[in-house]
Amino acid sequence: MIRLTSLTKRYGDTVAVDDLDVEIRPGVVTGFLGPNGSGKSTTMRIIMGLDAPTSGSATINGRRYHDLERPLHEVGALLDAKSVHPGRSARNHLRALAASNRIPPRRIDDVLDFAGITSVADKKVGGFSLGMSQRLGIAAAMLGDPGVLLFDEPVNGLDPEGIRWIRELFRSLATEGRTVFVSSHLMSEMALSADEIIVIGRGRLITQGTVGDLTASADGVVTVRAVDADRLANAIEVGGGHVERRNDGTLAVSSLNAEAIGRIALDAGVALSELTPRRASLEEVYMDLTADAVEYSSTAAPHE
């Protein structure tokens, strides 16, 4: 369980994390989504005790990272795959980590095997591809068999086989009752691997919920085609809908459902040739949500 309480981090004038209040529960995969620069990595560094919050706090199982007696047994993290001395072998990197946290050396072979990098274990990390480095980072995160795992953009550099492997890994780690916190800026990726999603923009919490919640809450867009499009557009706007004209002559109507639009058309005496409701994809929901966040913060409007 990870808990962020009024977490705020400023770097000079930049507010990287802005009053974030969330709880990341065990037993599910929690996706951490936000556009570039929205504060995901900063939040993860604060959880790991690497950056100090300007105010607020981040705790793991109720304690600050700094107070963990055997941190690698409680938290495993892959923050930046390339952050290993390039001249050191994968095995020596893991040996040093294991020694610091008194993890039995046999665990090193286990995690190397688990991550599928046994054959390159004695090669220098500097020669690793990004995908191999990611695998080493995952091996390092699993070294202490921790109950809480953090992954910052773990899918970067992995091939399709690796991506499938990592998705299944997240799933099985969560099923074992662990807390799995995974960041990404791609909603499509999270839609496949996460159960719960936390969306941030400019450091602020935008929304939090299950994948189902997010799509259900979004307004769908209804595509309408009519012979007299102008008259229909006016009638819909009078009726409280929002109309956008597409180049192909159709109208994209939001804020009204298909039934309401059909009724308006009937009342206005306009014949419809198409009336197609469409639920927004998760990707669109996400784009909408984060676009709003950018607007809010650029006008510095207070936002709860």
Add this chain to the structure above:
Amino acid sequence: MSDRVTLASTTRAEWIKFRSVRSTLTGYLVTVVLTIGLAALITSAIRTHWTSTTELRRITFDPVSSSLGGTLFAQFAVGVIGILFITSEYASGSIRTTFAATPRRGTVMVAKLLVLSATTLVMAEVVVLAAFLLGQRIYQGVVPTASLGDGAVLRAVLLGGVYLTLLAILGFGLGLILRSQSAAISVFTSLLLVLPIIVIILPTSWQNTITKWEPSALGRAMMSPTPALDTFGWATGTLVLCLYVAAVVVTGIVLVNRRDA
């Protein structure tokens, strides 16, 4: 036994890290070659020219420090070992993995210092003893020699190893403050090479007072069996250098605890 992360477990981890990169071995090899190789060169040159050396030079001649002249070059090699031991962690970003494993950064730094100073001290003592003995062998029969049986001589030779160790720690401290290999190497070399050159430009009366505070002059004080006129005595010299190094290291540790990693 407790399974907590402690100074002991962190020191084991740092020892593995220290040994498992090539730059450490290269640095020590350069130290060996410079110290022993230059001892051979310098002492052979002195032996060759001994008959034509002036009486004054002969009276002030010191067979100990002349055989340890290589340390004034080897100090850069050990300094770079110390610098790289910390700046390579910042360059690669592995410092974050290190601090995730041992969140108490002071513990990490003390562990690193233990590994660095123990290894450097053992290596440097062996090397200065070898350089000294080789030098005396080359002098034998022509140039006056010194013997380790003389307490002051033994002290001067052993302090040569201590000097190199302190400079390795100084490099580490500068690396910790600056977090950049190139910046730390520049400052380190400036302290040892450029500072003395700047001092030469100053008026003579100032020179005499300032020169003896320079790190390299402190090294000369430490490696001289008899007190020289232009340096501190060995005890004061060692103390002053220790204070410099402690100030740099403590500043580094205070900063690392305050800064984001």
